[in-house]
Amino acid sequence: MVKRKAEKQQAAAPMSAVAARKARQQQAQNQTPKNDADVEIVTEPPSKKPRRSVEAIEAKDNTSGPETRGPRTRSSKKQDAAVSTETAKGHQRRTTRSKKLESPQPDPQSQDESEKEESNKHQVDGPEDMTEDEVASVAGEADGYESPADTSTEIQNFPLSKVRLGKSNIVYTDESNLCVSIKEKMNMALLGQYDLWVKRGVISLMGAKLHPSKKSYRVYAPSTHSLPVIKCVAGVDGEAEVELKSCNNGLARLRDISPLYQKIWNGQNSAADKVTLKGAAKDSRRSYSVLYTSADDPLKRHLRPLHLDKKWSASMKALSQRQGSLRVLVCGPKASGKSTFSRYLLNHVLSPAPETENGYINTDGVAFLDLDPGQPEFAPMGQVYLAHLKAPFFGPPFTHPSLDGSRDGQIVRAHYIGATSPKEDPDHYATATMDLLEQYRSLLARYPQCPLIVNYPGWIFGQGLEVATWLVGCLGLSDVVYMSEKGPYEVVEPLSLAANKARVPMTILPSQPTEFVSRSSAQLRSMQIQSYFHQSHPAALGNPLWSDTPLSRTRPIAVKYAGEKQGIAGIMVMGSQINPEMIREVIEGAIVAVVEVNSPDALWGVSSSAQRQSGSDDHDDFEEDGDVEMDSDQPIEQTASSTEDLGVRSPENLPYLFAGSGSCTPLDPKTSNCLGLALVRSVNVGSQNLELSTPIISSRISDALEQGRSIVLVRGPLDNPNWAISEEYHAARAAERRYQQLVSRSKKNGDDQAENQATQKHTLSLLRERIRRASNVPWMTVVEDHSRQQREAAARREKSLWKLRKKAYPGSESETDW
Template sequence: MSKRTSDSKVKAPLSALAARRLRQQQLAAQAEPSNPTPNGDSPSITPGAEAAPVLHSKDISGPSTPLKSRSPSAIPPKETIDSAGDTDIDIPRQVSNFVQTEENHGYDTQTLETTVKLRRGETFVIQGEYRVSVISGNISIYGAILETSASIDVIAPSTQALPVIECAPKSKKRKVEKPARKDGEYDAIFSLHSTQSGLNDVGRICPRFDRIWKPPLTSTVVKSKAADSFTPILTAIQPTPVLTIPPSWQPTITTLSSTKQSPKSIFIIGGKSVGKSTFGRYLLNTLLTNSQQSAVAYLDLDPGQPSFTPPCILSLHKITSPVVAPSFATFGSTEVVRQHHVGYISPREDPKYYLRCAADLVREYRRLVEQGEKLTLIVNTCGWIKGMGRELLQELIAVCEPTDVVGLGEVDGVFAEILPEGKGVKRHLLEAAGTGNAVGNIPGSQQFTPADLRILQTIAYFHQRSKVSGDSNGSSSPSFDFEKHLTAIPPLIAVYKGAAKVIHGITILDTGIAPDLIFTGLNATIVSVKMVKKDDREHPAIRYLEDVYGENNDVTPPYIPANQFDGTSGLLPAEGTVTAGLAIVRGVDEGNGELQLLTPMHEDEINGYLEDGYRILLCRGRDEMPVYLMWDWRDGRAGQKGRRGTGSGGGVDKMPYLDFVDGGEVTGKGAKEWKVRRNIMRRGQQRR
């Protein structure tokens, strides 16, 4: 019998789950570490204009953190288990079938461009940000067909399925002679160039999204320079969703993108997570690159997961270039013709206002058509197709009068109920995405919920770089700045009392609170910036202000109780109200009668409205305020450590609404002041 020596150790047997976690830790240790909080001073704040505009920037000392949250923690990647329950983390999955050689892949040290040569049938998947330019042949990506000399900017993080680059037939949009192929054995040659929108730094603001630009734990990648903003992926150990569409989609997309019966009005319906936005984006890109249309109108009626705006907004866009980017990365890439802030992520809260806003946007589209613009209209709807949602769809069909209706998933019954008979509407029933591997829906690969993506979309909106009104540099590429936290950026100052006031009304949807509590309900919330013509005496909000306050410019505040109107449509009718954008009420200076606003809108843009005779009304709905917009988590974490170690408190004691979980103990000012009342109970539990 052997004897155990003093330095020997007995290892306990590992379960399959423990072994898998150990393997993940080993793989993660080999990956590049991530640090969402780089050291070093931030760049200086760009000063505002020296002249005193109606709205101006102002430095405010000290961060404002009026929200309740918990300390952020690193979120480990989800483990992958197959349907039988066995671990398959060590099995590489094929992402691209491209095989790199010295002949089909090269890098130019002078132009800093990567050149790739593809044969028909080969696929090339890239994660990151890049510009792809076609040198010869044709390629397709996310429905867009690019010919020789064409280029497109791509933004492809891991939040969505990664687009695939592959050879494509010649498009029908431009009739050009087929050039003689220089490389006879390759069907397409294209170059890749790094681009920077600023989104790669989003983890500095919200650590939840720090790793969306990091490639998965891979076994093989295409070799590229370390400075590149993208990574071509061949095989991956972690699940890596790749964008492929169901077979039934392509014939329908080809039919809808034909020039016959143009312009069309295409209405897309389906339940949740069936691929409505994916189908709409794929169709949009096909129309712009494989037909005779130079522009497409896109009507987004999904306030919960909009494609080109922050949540809670319905919008009409005129789009002239293909869009290959997730929703949070599209700001600035389209022309916003008109938009309405409905204040909720679902139409169920105020269906009448939702329908009136949709009808107003359709009228705006028809005005464009009457002016001679041949614009195919794509209408994207929300995933509410039962009960009242079905009734809303029927109303929207009557308003939009589509030529084609596309149904994704099990919508046979919906079609039978909402589509009018004898109107000549063409019906297209297609399978839903997500069945099998339709849009890269690999089990265990999706880390983010729709709520997560709404937070990301809101964060990106408020960190987009402002564009000066009238700037016509022709650039439609999105641009973002995450170098500074919002609390370190000078806010716009808007006066709400006195002769110089620019804020003429403040309201909170679906409620009526006492006027002296209005700023309690408004501070540290997201509001829409509504514009109303000052001479529009029939506008309900203007009429109310004049009836109640008259010419009294010293009113503090100019409050409009929403509960005195017949819903939002009675307070802010869609026909006479313009939604300029969103803002955050950073703080209130009641002594000077000023509101401090954080908004991506440039002050010149807002002042332009004022010069055109508009008045500003601020309207708060139920837009979700991400805690990271009002709290610099890096300072908060540093303060937390100081409290435990030195008792200095740091940033924690300066945060009136926040509490923190610190070693099992809830700390922070929010923890001390937060009280819970348990006097809400069911009717049957109440004593009579």
């Protein structure tokens, strides 16, 4: 006790200020690591700062609209650029929605060092690599069921292929082709684009069973969707033999005009590719890559194989046994897998089997009634349509955005809703659906054994449920498929009662959504409509082609909108009351539907008001017939038109069709048909021409006018074509990148001579001048950010994915999928 008391007194003895400071420093140095760790990991309370989405952060930083991060403007290895392509109306809508979306902030310490190095490496690679800001450029258009999330810690190594390529199963191989044998119950997954030819045995692919034939099938397997799996179902001596061939259709080059198309196809050769390309040139690359696991992907993306639930497979098999009497309605909540099930069922019914057990062969094709205007399968957004298909399709919707000129199918009839949801105008939606049902009945007169698949949207509450139950009662269905085992009860019960009343069996299947995706629904819609405008169907080829030329560099079609020979009967605007003086601002730079009208009754209130003004019931003056020339140098014209009586004229003399107080009544679906979409490039007041860019085959418009039908342009409340505004900028950046790579290769080869340096410098200055001009356009702002913090944040967010959530009904957690 005495000793301890002495020690305490000695410790309390006075010391100099220097000695005291050294003692404190020594004590702090010994205790800091442990205390810091404790505070950081255990004792520090969670941050109370509200979590915001990437879109919300961008909206705050740039009051003129969200930013789209683009390629670097001066040197693709050192700088970042941002492109904003948002109008004032779109910005207000995005800003409002961004306040509702919440997402966790990415934690810089959640990535290990290897992931950071990989992210930085991808960012330095050039404009071909997309930053998360580019992915989030249209985040404001996503619905409330999606939000961006940092999922770097959740990305796992998933097995993709059971087949391991080697001498035992490689039949032959070269720089383009790869022929392999697959044993029964074995599968193989590929990333990219390829032509598939079944030489021996039977394989399954995206719901279809493919038998040996002379026909090859084009397969699109981007990283935006789960990868399709090639599986051997039956084989000769227990093996099937398939040939894979590279294809070059231009779709991959769309990455040069849109960041949404970047990093979605195969990158560098995988381990399996190196085995099959032995003996080929060093720089040999196919348009596809065989992957054993998701870790084989050089870009380390979130890849998953697409395996169907056993109940899905059993249901498809049972439904296909109904053969020509199949009439099935597929419905369910949002993000439950309705489109995937419909696509796989379609392929399954269209499987070109030589003969089934009962001798039935499907020669009449399949009718596909797509009632989902937000995510249509074979048409751009905003439409409902009836398609007659004769062959399976392998790929997501943006790989077949239209069927014009396709040998595998055609659009029988389409109606422009003008919105991504039927709830904008339920009456018009129901009327359009009734007309499509009449078209299907007419189709049955020519193809009596043509099954029907109806894809219904996720609009299953309120009026949507009423329309669904009405369809069950009037379609003459054979089956109803509901894509959710979790209800809700208030939806399932009315559907079950309607099915029982119509004596139609109802099947309830588990929803099978993809939890994480690399593109939101709005981004996929932008990709689909951009693909639509850049696609063509050459008559001599069985597969479509795509062009990476920006729309601003293509020759528009000139259409007369006034005068003695005008090419359009009028212009309509759906969903809003527009002053005639503002009609030019509304349609210029907007996407419109090109609708053919075969009767003045299609204009409903417009035609009746015109009759009252003219005092005549004669409709002959509405019919037009004249010569039509689709050459871009000659405007489209038609004769004998009195459309001045069908509405009002704007100050630019534009024929604005309206009814009542200024709102446009939708066209009558019974006497109208949507031919496709067009982009209004400009309104030339001097020549009274509309300059349009459209992928519609010119003969369709010519035939419509020659048959006395009228052409009406309809503007709906769809998203503005921001992708079209920034195409030239991204194309200019891609041209600069390609030239810099060419100069770099010439230096490595020793071709960097003094006389070439001046030429190279001049060419680079011209390319950068093109970039400068492309960045100086309306509704787009290029913002450069050279900071290291911004580059690291972009690389960190590059791994972010969209996390899908679905609710069975507002306020319910019974159908939430995290």
